Amino acid sequence: MRSQYEYLAVLFACLLVTAPLEWLGGGVYRRAPDVARAVLPVLAVLVAWDVVAIARGHWSFHHEGTTGVVLAGVLPIEEVLFFVAIPLCALLTYEAVRRLARDG
Numbered sequence: 001m002r003s004q005y006e007y008l009a010v011l012f013a014c015l016l017v018t019a020p021l022e023w024l025g026g027g028v029y030r031r032a033p034d035v036a037r038a039v040l041p042v043l044a045v046l047v048a049w050d051v052v053a054i055a056r057g058h059w060s061f062h063h064e065g066t067t068g069v070v071l072a073g074v075l076p077i078e079e080v081l082f083f084v085a086i087p088l089c090a091l092l093t094y095e096a097v098r099r100l101a102r103d104g
Helices: 006-018 029-055 077-103
Strands: none
């Protein structure tokens, strides 16, 4: 049995688990302009890629696991949030490891 909030819950869990790394890694969230410059170009490419793949029938989503809010008529909002949340988690992890390796 799937919940319409399943995808959002997984994204939230990823962000929650990596949230403490903000203090270990020197403040990824405090450098929002830098993060935006890193994430937004990739977000644009991946959203376009997904829209084309969905429109051509190469890719799809389980509608039972999403809220039903879609962009461009085909792309679940959760997928766009994925392209923001997962890079944030990766940046938090990278910066924490980099700082611990430098200081440790």
